[in-house]
Amino acid sequence: MKTYHDGLAALGDPTRRAIFELLAEGPTPVGELAALLPVSRPAVSQHLRVLTEAGLVRHRAEGARRLYQLDPAGLAALRGYLDRFWGRALEDFKAAVENEETP
């Protein structure tokens, strides 16, 4: 299951954060990412796999190569998290305001 926290965990690694940032610029093939970063191409592929599993990155085929791009679900996950957060907070508030002694 992909969660907001999985996303944060995946971004705990500095190289993955750098890859994520590069992809924020637009869809990019692996080779181009590897050329811009001080790590090997297989390492970039491995990091992309982790980011993909966390739901932050997805890819599509364009001819013979794969283009990687950010998954818009990233921010949507954050929104969903806050939605649940406020839902619980309002329930707690309701319980408090209805149980409070009326002065």
Place this chain on the structure above:
Amino acid sequence: MTVVPVRREIVVAAPQDRAFDVFARRMGTWWNPLHHILDEELADVVIEPRVGGRWAEVGRSGSEYAWGRVLVWDPPSRVVLIWQLDTQWEFAADLETEVEVRFVRVDDEHTRVELEHRNLEAYGADAAEMRRTLDSPAGWNGLLGRYLDVVG
């Protein structure tokens, strides 16, 4: 990227002024005690009742940790708070999202509470700003950490 605001509403069995007071003046009485940042038990949540007032958690020792500030203070119908916590639950001075809460009278004993948490794009806008500060791949790793944690 536009992010649809979080919108929630709930009807409570309380008159409008009490609904406002419990929400905005006594937040510490209902806030989930597990939702705190300081490395100590949560003692209270304070919202200073004025525009520009602070919104902060208070720990058992009395120390405070800012969550944001008051943008609009209009009892008993409306309060707008600036929420400046990033996704790591850390205060970020340059991150400003808004939490508006409206208290709408239903009848003498019931109030509809409408909450909207908006400007969530700020989490992503932080990214663009950070992006501009970068001038070389060598500078990325350290600089990007906080922003990227926010975006995640």
